[in-house]
Amino acid sequence: MSRREYWIRKALCLGLSLSIGFVTPTMVCHRDASRWVADDADTQVSLANGVTAWVQSSELNTRSFSTSAQLFDDEWVFGTYFMAGMGLSQLVLAHPSEREARLPVIDHCIEQLLTERVRAFDTRLWRQDAFQALEHGGSGHVAYAGYLNLLLSLRRSIAPNPKLDLLNDKLSASFEKAILASPTRLIETYPGQVFPVDNMSAVGSIGLRAIALGQPAPSWLGSWAQTMRERFVDPSTGLLYQRVDVATGAPLDAPRGSGTAFGAYMLSFGESALSHELDVAVKRELDAQWLGFGGVREYPRSMSGFGDIDSGPVVFGVGVSATGFSIPSARRLRDGDWQARLLRTSMLFGAPHHRDHETRFVSGGPLGDALMFAMLTAPASPIVPLRRSYPEGG
Amino acid sequence: MRSLIRWLAVLVALVAIHELLSEWLVRENLVSRLLSPGAHTPWLSLVVSSAFFAVRFATLFVLPGAMAWKISHALFFRESDPRIEPPDASRARSTHPERA
Numbered sequence: 001m002s003r004r005e006y007w008i009r010k011a012l013c014l015g016l017s018l019s020i021g022f023v024t025p026t027m028v029c030h031r032d033a034s035r036w037v038a039d040d041a042d043t044q045v046s047l048a049n050g051v052t053a054w055v056q057s058s059e060l061n062t063r064s065f066s067t068s069a070q071l072f073d074d075e076w077v078f079g080t081y082f083m084a085g086m087g088l089s090q091l092v093l094a095h096p097s098e099r100e101a102r103l104p105v106i107d108h109c110i111e112q113l114l115t116e117r118v119r120a121f122d123t124r125l126w127r128q129d130a131f132q133a134l135e136h137g138g139s140g141h142v143a144y145a146g147y148l149n150l151l152l153s154l155r156r157s158i159a160p161n162p163k164l165d166l167l168n169d170k171l172s173a174s175f176e177k178a179i180l181a182s183p184t185r186l187i188e189t190y191p192g193q194v195f196p197v198d199n200m201s202a203v204g205s206i207g208l209r210a211i212a213l214g215q216p217a218p219s220w221l222g223s224w225a226q227t228m229r230e231r232f233v234d235p236s237t238g239l240l241y242q243r244v245d246v247a248t249g250a251p252l253d254a255p256r257g258s259g260t261a262f263g264a265y266m267l268s269f270g271e272s273a274l275s276h277e278l279d280v281a282v283k284r285e286l287d288a289q290w291l292g293f294g295g296v297r298e299y300p301r302s303m304s305g306f307g308d309i310d311s312g313p314v315v316f317g318v319g320v321s322a323t324g325f326s327i328p329s330a331r332r333l334r335d336g337d338w339q340a341r342l343l344r345t346s347m348l349f350g351a352p353h354h355r356d357h358e359t360r361f362v363s364g365g366p367l368g369d370a371l372m373f374a375m376l377t378a379p380a381s382p383i384v385p386l387r388r389s390y391p392e393g394g
Numbered sequence: 395m396r397s398l399i400r401w402l403a404v405l406v407a408l409v410a411i412h413e414l415l416s417e418w419l420v421r422e423n424l425v426s427r428l429l430s431p432g433a434h435t436p437w438l439s440l441v442v443s444s445a446f447f448a449v450r451f452a453t454l455f456v457l458p459g460a461m462a463w464k465i466s467h468a469l470f471f472r473e474s475d476p477r478i479e480p481p482d483a484s485r486a487r488s489t490h491p492e493r494a
Contacts, residue, residue: 009470009471012466012470013463013466013467013470013471014463016462016463016466017459017460017462017463017466018459019462020458020459020461020462021455021456021458021459021460021462022459024454024455024458024459025454025455025458028454029454348450348454351416351425351446351450353416353417353420355417360420361420362416362419362420362425362446363425363443365423365425366423
C-alpha cells in the first residue's frame with residue numbers, strides 16, 4: 001500500500017465514523033421528536049397517561065421536590081397541577097374523543113389547586129388568602145390566581161361547570177379591575193414584586209374566557225398590549241423584562257428567554273398579536289443550534305447571567321426552561337425545523353421512557369413531565385371551544 | 395474481528411445499562427432534582443444522574459462513531475493483510491541500519 005493510498009483509506013475511515021457519530025444522536029432523538037412534530041395522538045395520549053399517574057398519586061407533595069426553599073417546593077406542586085391541567089385540556093381540545101376520560105382528571109387538578117395546601121405558598125407570602133382578598137376588592141395574587149384562572153378559562157372551553165365558571169367570572173372581573181386601576185397596568189405577583197410574565201397568565205385568562213363564551217375580546221386588551229410593548233418589552237431585543245419595579249415599572253432584571261417564551265405561551269390564549277411578536281423575538285434573539293439540536297438562550301447574546309429557579313440550569317448560555325417554553329413558540333410560528341431542533345434537545349436531555357402506554361421523562365419528575373406535556377400539546381392556532389352540543393359532563 | 399466483537403459487546407452492555415438505569419430512575423425521580431441544582435442537591439441524585447447522562451451520551455455520541463471507525467478500519471485495512479503497516483513504520487524498518 002502506498003503512503004497516499006494509506007492516508008486516503010484513513011481519511012475515509014475518519015469521515016465515515018465522524019458522519020455516523022454526528023448523525024446517529026440526531027436520528028435517535030428525532031425518532032421521538034418527529035412524533036411530537038406530527039402531533040401523533042398516541043404519543044400525546046401516552047404522555048397524558050404518565051402525567052395523569054403523577055397528579056393522581058397520593059405522594060405528590062412538597063417532598064416530591066427539593067429546591068431547597070419551601071416557597072419553590074410549594075410553587076412546584078402548584079405548577080405540576082396547573083401544567084397537567086393545561087396539557088390535558090389542550091389534549092381534549094385537539095382530540096375531543098379524549099374528553100370523557102380526561103375531564104375528571106382536569107377537574108381533579110383544579111380541585112387540588114383550590115385546596116389550602118396547594119395555595120399555601122401564596123397565602124404565606126401575602127399573609128392573606130387569595131380568594132378572601134379578591135372577594136374584598138383587593139388585587140395581587142397573580143402568581144396563584146392568574147394561572148388558576150387561565151386553566152379555568154381553558155376548562156370552560158371544553159365543557160361548562162357552573163361552580164368553576166362562577167369562579168372564572170369572579171377572578172376575571174377582579175383581575176380586569178385591578179389591571180385597569182394599576183398605573184403600570186401590571187399586578188403584583190407577591191407584595192412588592194411585579195413579574196410581567198405572571199400578568200400574562202391573568203390577561204390570557206381574560207381573553208380566553210371571552211373566547212369560551214363566544215364574546216368579543218375586552219376592548220382594553222389592545223391598549224394593554226401597547227403599554228406592554230412600550231414599557232416592558234426591551235426595545236433592542238423585543239424580549240420581556242423578567243421583573244419590574246412595582247411603582248415606576250422600571251426594569252429590575254434583564255429581558256430573558258424563560259419569561260418571554262412562557263409569557264408568549266400564556267398570552268397566546270387571549271391576545272395573539274403581542275404573543276406573536278414575543279415568539280418572533282425569542283426565535284430571532286435567542287435561537288442557538290448545533291449538530292441538529294437546538295436550544296434557547298436565557299439571556300440575549302449581548303448579556304450573560306446565571307441560572308435561577310425560573311430559568312433552571314443554564315449551560316453555555318442555553319436555558320433549560322427557555323428551551324422548553326419555546327416549543328409552543330415554534331408550534332405557533334409553524335416553524336417545523338425549529339420545533340424539531342428543540343424537540344431533539346428535549347428528547348436528548350429529557351430521555352423519554354415508554355412503558356405500557358405510559359410515557360415519562362427520566363429527568364422530568366412530576367413538574368418536568370407536566371410542563372413538557374403542556375408545552376408539547378400547546379395549541380398552534382387560537383382556541384376553538386368545543387361545540388356546545390357536545391355532551392356535557394364533569 | 396475480535397476487537398470489533400469487543401466493541402459490539404461494549405455497545406450492547408451500555409445500551410442495557412442505559413435501559414436499566416432509565417427504568418430505575420423514572421421510578422425514583424432522582425434526575426429531576428437537577429432542575430434546581432445547588433448545594434442542597436442530594437449527592438446520590440447527583441452521582442446517579444451523572445452516571446446516567448454519561449452512559450446516555452457515550453451510547454449516543456461516542457459509541458456509534460467508534461463502531462463506525464472499527465468497522466470501516468476492518469473493511470479498508472484487513473487485519474490479515476500484511477500491507478496494513480503504516481508507511482512511516484515500513485520506511486523506518488527498511489532504513490534500519492541492521493536490516494539495510
